[in-house]
Amino acid sequence: MRILVTVKHTPDLQSQRSFTDGRVTRTAEDGTMNELDENAVEAALQLVEAAGEGEVYALTVGGPDAVAAVRKALQLGVHHALHVSDEAIAGSDVFGTAKVIAAAVRKVHDEAPLDLVVTGMAALDGLTSMLPTALAAELDWSQLTLASALSVDGGEVTIERHLPDSHETVSAPLPAVVSVTDEANKPRFPNFKLIMAARKAPVTVWTLSDLALDPAQVGAGAARTTVIDASPRPPRADRIKVTDTGDAGTQLANFLIEKGLA
Template identity: 45%
Template sequence: MKYVPDAAGERRFAGDLTVDREGVDGLLSELDEYAVEQALRIAEASEDGAEVTVVTMGPEDAREAVAKGLRMGADRGVHVEDGALHGSDVMGTSLVLARAVEKAGFDLVVCGMASTDGGTGVLPALLAERLGVAQVSLLSEVSVAGGVVRGRRDGDSASEVLEAVLPAVVSVTDQSGEARYPSFKGIMAAKKKPVVSWDLDDLGVDAGEVGSAGAWTVVDSAVERAARGAGTVVKDEGEGGRQAGAFLAERKFV
């Protein structure tokens, strides 16, 4: 679960060209809410008392992402926090999350299809590779039975039904099912649910493998986006269609 800057806010880079996470309100990435929902549905349908653990990596404020998952119904939370994580790209993030998932113990890891800030969409694949398990991605429907995870992936012209033997990693899309709203009972119960905090030492990760020092990708430069100019107004006095057509043709839209 990723704690991200609110997309409705004014997002920008900080002085070190990492995403400014202090100058804007944060929240649980909307796409990760679908993952929590599917994890809860799988646990509710299980007959062996399956538990849902929500895991996040980030600064102190990221604990709110864990709290949101617990309020939705997850059983426990894990928050990985360490100053050396600042500036981590998806490679460092996948390493830390893989170690955290291994330490927490798992049968199935459920991820959102992408984060709403970075948007790479490759974390589930990297996580599966680091964990040494199968991955089934971009599912709009998912279920677990008999030690097998099964799901449907919808394409432009066809749908596929895929499955993998547990343990496994899956990612779900925003078409997988509306995420539930926390109930008053869930909000109150979340206050008593356990949340553990781990740092890099707890996970056996060297600081040089994460953060800006260990990043495989960096931002070299950034400039403010130019202010949006006034649009072209076409007044229809009998020639509006021709003017609109000429405008589109000039810009090679038609």
């Protein structure tokens, strides 16, 4: 079984967020692998382990700092790391990003067929959850999204999906694109051996020319969305500090009642 997992280098959620020229400001010190992508990595590793054979590729798209995302995936146990990095990609929206990822998937798939592409349910810097669908459309593959559990058997992938008022079990033929939620599993912790090995493990770097992709199809110029304006969130001026002298619970209850929240 051969699986490719997409992992994104995203700003730390606890950091001060800002924009530069209409784009999210990203720095090496601030970035980390998207937390929800850890569930995708874990799902891929479990499928390969259950099959008893196979390999997992981790793919990221971004500037030089984005390599940290695939390094983290290597620490978790993936076998190969791929990094698409090209200045022309900067400013891409979800559709441009999907084109780039699809081109990289085809390159890997042409070398030896892939069974699955697995993604997280969303990237925590954008939270659109649109990439899995856009990627499946680019590849013309089946898509199964928001899986809380998945399995592969007989050339078919089956997922379970929990909705507010229903529970679905859906199947599709391979190859397919699957996105998993944070309910799908509990990501493993990297062990010391893998952490050390990931530091020196090779990372294959591709540019758009390596993927035979026209730069005009991606980047800010091809984006279907534009940030018109962005400004810092104003500081909150209505904060009330309560010193607990034994009646903090009562003060909180009174405050909620006063605001019509209880």
